[in-house]
Amino acid sequence: MLALAVKPGQLGIFPVERPEPALTEDDEVKLQVLRVGICGTDREEVAGGRAKAPEGLADLVLGHELLGRVVEVGRTVSRVKPGDLAVFTVRRGCGQDLPCLMGRSDMCRTGRFRERGIWGLDGFQAEYVVDREAYIVRVPPELGEAGVLVEPLSVVEKAIDEAIHIQFARLPDAQATPYWLYGRRCLVVGLGPVGLLGAMALRLRNAEVWGLDIVGRETARPAWLEAIGGHYIDGRGLSPERAAAGLGRFDLVLEAAGVAQLSFNLAELIAPGGVLVLTGLPGEERPLKIPAADLVRRLVLANLLLVGSVNAARDHYQLAVDDLVAATRRWGMARVGSLITHRYPVDRAIEALQAHQPGEIKAVVEWGSLGPG
Numbered sequence: 001m002l003a004l005a006v007k008p009g010q011l012g013i014f015p016v017e018r019p020e021p022a023l024t025e026d027d028e029v030k031l032q033v034l035r036v037g038i039c040g041t042d043r044e045e046v047a048g049g050r051a052k053a054p055e056g057l058a059d060l061v062l063g064h065e066l067l068g069r070v071v072e073v074g075r076t077v078s079r080v081k082p083g084d085l086a087v088f089t090v091r092r093g094c095g096q097d098l099p100c101l102m103g104r105s106d107m108c109r110t111g112r113f114r115e116r117g118i119w120g121l122d123g124f125q126a127e128y129v130v131d132r133e134a135y136i137v138r139v140p141p142e143l144g145e146a147g148v149l150v151e152p153l154s155v156v157e158k159a160i161d162e163a164i165h166i167q168f169a170r171l172p173d174a175q176a177t178p179y180w181l182y183g184r185r186c187l188v189v190g191l192g193p194v195g196l197l198g199a200m201a202l203r204l205r206n207a208e209v210w211g212l213d214i215v216g217r218e219t220a221r222p223a224w225l226e227a228i229g230g231h232y233i234d235g236r237g238l239s240p241e242r243a244a245a246g247l248g249r250f251d252l253v254l255e256a257a258g259v260a261q262l263s264f265n266l267a268e269l270i271a272p273g274g275v276l277v278l279t280g281l282p283g284e285e286r287p288l289k290i291p292a293a294d295l296v297r298r299l300v301l302a303n304l305l306l307v308g309s310v311n312a313a314r315d316h317y318q319l320a321v322d323d324l325v326a327a328t329r330r331w332g333m334a335r336v337g338s339l340i341t342h343r344y345p346v347d348r349a350i351e352a353l354q355a356h357q358p359g360e361i362k363a364v365v366e367w368g369s370l371g372p373g
């Protein structure tokens, strides 16, 4: 079958032939791939950045944001049936530490995990994929193509969930409210798909949401944020001090920009007792100049919490599915679906991976039709 691969460390993406995967265990599921989303991680891999081929192979099939249709299930599978829409999670545990043995490979401590399409395991940019039932999450048919947003949303679901859990444990007043986020001032930094989906999850919990980016207010991403009740901040020419003076401080800052310098500057914007959760992976290696003493003083004197968060557990994927359904009820399917702005046939995937198109939010590769299977 056809697949799209990269050679780790080298520039480019190319078609490869891989054997069509078949079920070999009772608990396996085979999916026909319908859509695969493209994100910064994919683009970095195509540019020769962080990626690892499966053992014994020189190339790696790309793709970790999946939407597929179940075509075959093993004897003991009960979570999905043929015809269902579904996604597989990305990370596979090392099998050696407690988090991985407990199904929480997103918290792996040995670092010997693998990730489909990123680190040591072929990804989903292929006609068919097979994996175990433990890694599958069913997508209700009403979500249709928007099911491809489950993976990027799962990453922010985890980030927000962690921030709230830690806040609950340490803030004396947190337990006094049924839901800590209700009416809280939240700032999302970087309005790519992950940032916008994070803003969406926060709005669903009735937080007051501001989103910061460096694009014109009239462009697609700020417009989407405002359509779900968020407020846009144009960060061009805005220093952290000026931002703090003009906008006030935020109880939760969700970083989804992947710019290291910015992550440190954001400490200025966190309210006392507040939390900054980092999800972006900086691609650059340039040395940074940060006012370290100021930063440490602020962290200590204002009881700030700084937390990094990567990947997601299966439960966060389920939360992402539930939130996408809730979002379609609140803002309409058309609004949620409009996050997918660009669709590419497989033979033009390279265009999608090389550069952002104007007006792009989420670009996807079309592997199959979403019509009845």
Ligand code: BGC
Residues within 6 Å of the ligand: 039, 041, 064, 090, 091, 115, 118, 151, 152, 155, 310, 311, 312
């Ligand atoms: C993916 C995560 C993955 C992370 C690090 C992100 O783009 O969405 O699933 O854990 O990259 O490889």
